[in-house]
Amino acid sequence: MLSVFTEKSVFSGMSYIWSLARSPSPVIIWSLVLYGVYALAMMKLLPGQTVFGPVTPKGNVPVYKDNGFLFFVLTMILFWTLTLLLHPFGISPSMYYDKFDEMIVALNVCSLLFCFALYLKGKLAPSSTDSGSSGNIIFDYYWGMELYPRIYGFDVKVFTNCRFGLMFWALMVCIHAVKSYELHGFVDSMFVSALLQIVYLAKFYWWEAGYLSTIDIMVDRAGFYLCWGCMVYVPVLYTLVTFYLVTHPVHLGLPVSAVLILAGLLSLYINYEADLQKQKVRKTNGECLIWGQKPDIIRAKYQLETGETKESILLASGWWAVSRHFHYVPEIMLAFLWSLPAMFENLLPYTYVIFLVVLLIHRSFRDDGKCCQKYGTFWSQYCEKVHYRIVPHVF
């Protein structure tokens, strides 16, 4: 059996896979390079308030510039202005849909090399003390060597996660909408799905400073998992619904469209409000109102790896009293609602929402584990007040 996997057969198998993928044309390569340079330049040039990330295990406090929303608005304006100006001359962003296989190859090559460069940088010139090797080269490549690497002052995770991955997601959705319009004219299913995703991403950028206090930034290192995930997995898998709708238009009608949009916006609001409640209570040191009442809080002490003792607030009011990760429910609901316009003929448009359910259940365990280790008995106190992990009375 093993003899089937000779060096020759593995090699010919790989070259067969490579032959299926078209190598990226210059327009794809140049578009990626230009987009990367633009995104980096905007990180520096756009104005924004200075914000501080949470204290890291080694006691460092990363500093960021909060200009994500401006970047999102500017990029959307540029995209739609260029599209409207160039369309009459036969130049359309829908070429990126037509050449998406080339794009996937280019994204993979760039991100795999980038992860390797990050591995070397982490080994040879780490940006902070929040770094180090596990002793296993494969794990180090996969998980990363540094918590928040900086290259020439550019924060790598802000670039890969926020400025590259999520903006690529927004742009791909717009590209799919343009392609669909070129093929079929206005289609309400595409409109509903694209609108909900764009509003969701606008909310993400509005709240970007809050994202800097989540486990992606506080715990996960900059390696293959996060960087390849954001540079390849997000632009490809997260955009599958509108990708599918380009060739499978569905006519929903006004009442169904309106219900999906309203339910989607409500889900988005609940998710946002939950994220905001947690932020607000910490920013005001508990001196605020949650749902019109003084919040129930736990002042939780914890120790850094340096031995220094710190204090943080755990909120047990508002959405954070319903369950410990209730905000995942509207997150999943919203993803389901923007997938629904594709109806039920194919599983492909539901791959994101299925992945999200698995990711968030796993994440709830990871986050509880992290908080339990960090806060010890204070976390147990919170768990006694709020029994359920995600869905009250169920899970």
Ligand SMILES: NC(=O)C1=CN([C@@H]2O[C@H](COP(=O)(O)OP(=O)(O)OC[C@H]3O[C@@H](n4cnc5c(N)ncnc54)[C@H](OP(=O)(O)O)[C@@H]3O)[C@@H](O)[C@H]2O)C=CC1
């Ligand atoms: N679409 C997607 O692929 C995904 C989207 N998301 C979305 O991203 C957003 C952030 O989610 P996520 O990253 O999971 O992070 P959370 O918003 O759940 O934040 C987790 C951190 O918040 C702090 N915390 C936990 N419980 C409390 C509490 N009761 N009171 C105060 N602070 C608390 C802890 O950090 P500390 O150490 O500071 O105490 C914990 O590690 C959500 O809106 C989520 O839906 C998340 C994952 C994937």
Ligand SMILES: CC(C)CCC[C@@H](C)[C@H]1CC[C@H]2C3=CC=C4C[C@@H](O)CC[C@]4(C)[C@H]3CC[C@]12C
């Ligand atoms: C290697 C892959 C199989 C897995 C890659 C996973 C990552 C790409 C994703 C893990 C967590 C994801 C995110 C967390 C929180 C977010 C906030 C939300 O409002 C927008 C999306 C996101 C940034 C999201 C992006 C993908 C992950 C980093």
